[in-house]
Amino acid sequence: MKKILGIFTWLWLAAFGIFALLGCGGEEKSDVIAESAFEPYKTGEEIRLKSVLGQEITLVRLERGFALKGSEDKTLMFDMFGTFCAPCQKEAPALMAYQLKNADKFMTIGLVSFDKATDEEVVENFVKKFNAYYFISNSKENSRIAGQILEDINYKRAMEIPFKVVIKGGVYQMLSDNLNERGGEMANYYLGGVTTEIIGKDIARINGESNLN
Numbered sequence: 132m133k134k135i136l137g138i139f140t141w142l143w144l145a146a147f148g149i150f151a152l153l154g155c156g157g158e159e160k161s162d163v164i165a166e167s168a169f170e171p172y173k174t175g176e177e178i179r180l181k182s183v184l185g186q187e188i189t190l191v192r193l194e195r196g197f198a199l200k201g202s203e204d205k206t207l208m209f210d211m212f213g214t215f216c217a218p219c220q221k222e223a224p225a226l227m228a229y230q231l232k233n234a235d236k237f238m239t240i241g242l243v244s245f246d247k248a249t250d251e252e253v254v255e256n257f258v259k260k261f262n263a264y265y266f267i268s269n270s271k272e273n274s275r276i277a278g279q280i281l282e283d284i285n286y287k288r289a290m291e292i293p294f295k296v297v298i299k300g301g302v303y304q305m306l307s308d309n310l311n312e313r314g315g316e317m318a319n320y321y322l323g324g325v326t327t328e329i330i331g332k333d334i335a336r337i338n339g340e341s342n343l344n
Contacts (some may be wrong), residue, residue, distance in 0.1 A: 169278040178276065180240075180268045183250040183258060188266065193301035195283055199238060206237045206334060211244040211277050212293045214257040218324035219293045223261035229327040230265045237334060241267035242277055244292055284319045295321040297337065304337050
């Protein structure tokens with residue numbers, strides 16, 4: 132996994148604030164980039180995002196969380212990831228397959244994080260290579276969204292990627308312990324690579340229905 136060492140979760144960057152990035156299974160560090168204070172979203176504020184493949188969506192900031200404008204009932208999974216991250220690459224094809232099967236009720240929103248790749252590089256080196264044709268944003272807005280998510284869930288530890296949260300009805304949902312690091316206790320995030328079997332069971336429980344996997 133890629134370990135991001137932040138000073139405070141509420142400090143984020145306009146283009147990747149203060150952090151140290153440890154290699155995904157390695158020890159390589161990224162450059163330290165100028166800090167920028169995280170600016171919270173206001174309730175009702177709209178965030179327009181364009182995917183690296185040209186699809187556009189609008190998120191709406193709720194009192195605590197986000198919803199997809201025009202499809203407010205959809206369950207959203209935000210995935211903070213890096214194109215260079217081995218676990219992120221490994222899980223991408225399965226995430227795509229899961230998205231295709233459940234597109235009517237579920238949407239994965241990938242947020243390229245701590246990665247200086249251009250849209251074209253994301254498409255060539257991640258989307259095409261790992262069949263990741265779900266919604267992936269490479270916007271400068273990603274860092275603000277991620278910062279808001281960490282603030283919302285009161286995440287105080289160092290952040291690692293891939294890092295996911297699931298939101299339904301503007302509420303962050305409790306998720307399984309995919310790495311068996313919490314003694315089986317649930318939390319409102321997935322830390323590290325996660326299988327679609329685990330995601331499917333959690334989403335089914337959240338929606339009160341049979342496994343969608």
